Amino acid sequence: KVIEDIAEAKKIAQKIGYPVIIKAAAGGGGKGLRVVRSTTNLEEQFPIAQNEAKTAFGDSSIYLEKYLLKARHIEIQVVGDKKGNVLAFGERECSIQRKHQKLLEETPSPFIDEKLRRKLIKAVQEAAHFIGYQSLGTFEFLVDERKKFYFMEVNTRVQVEHPITEMVYAIDLIKEQIKIAAGDKLSFSPHLRLHGHSIECRINAEDAETFIPSPG
Structure with missing residues (x-):
């Protein structure tokens, strides 16, 4: 599910639990990936991930997943x-x-x-x-x-x-x-x-x- 704004991102992160990873919906090759471990960190990284996705793929759409340690x-x-x-x-x-x-x-x-x-x-x-x-x-x-x-x-x-x-x-x-x-x-x-x-x-x-x- 594409996340529209930081408020929605916070709700999803709280639901699935930190750490989470931000991913570019149109991405690949590691572009637009940001691991976040707290709400403050999410607020900082969310716009950065959007901008990186827009620059790399022409699409700022991003989504969140649970970040798996040692996967x-x-x-x-x-x-x-x-x-x-x-x-x-x-x-x-x-x-x-x-x-x-x-x-x-x-x-x-x-x-x-x-x-x-x-x-x-x-x-x-x-x-x-x-x-x-x-x-x-x-x-x-x-x-x-x-x-x-x-x-x-x-x-x-x-x-x-x-x-x-x-x-x-x-x-x-x-x-x-x-x-x-x-x-x-x-x-x-x-x-x-x-x-x-x-x-x-x-x-x-x-x-x-x-x-x-x-x-x-």
């Missing part, structure tokens, strides 16, 4: 065809980040057990089937210390880290995406099993000391 960033790859078939795969761990940008992804996550993995896959498959999802996509979650998961967003595209899922399942997601776009039925078996472990590390074109972008 893990976990995502689930999904693929759906035009005939109503969907399939979700095991998780990718994306918690190692800098400035809200992923640096390292791995699968399977060392934190997620088989019981939670099955719950995540089931939730994603049901959601994707309900909305009639087609092509590749990624459902992203935060998972707290008690292993309770919270939905964040769906990235309706191929993500940089998709190859690690391909490696542990011995599949070609891009080939499947093209076939689905051509009208073919999903060819992956629902009985695919994860084998091994895969890690991807991103290389950023930055100055090693200042971290300022440096493409060379």
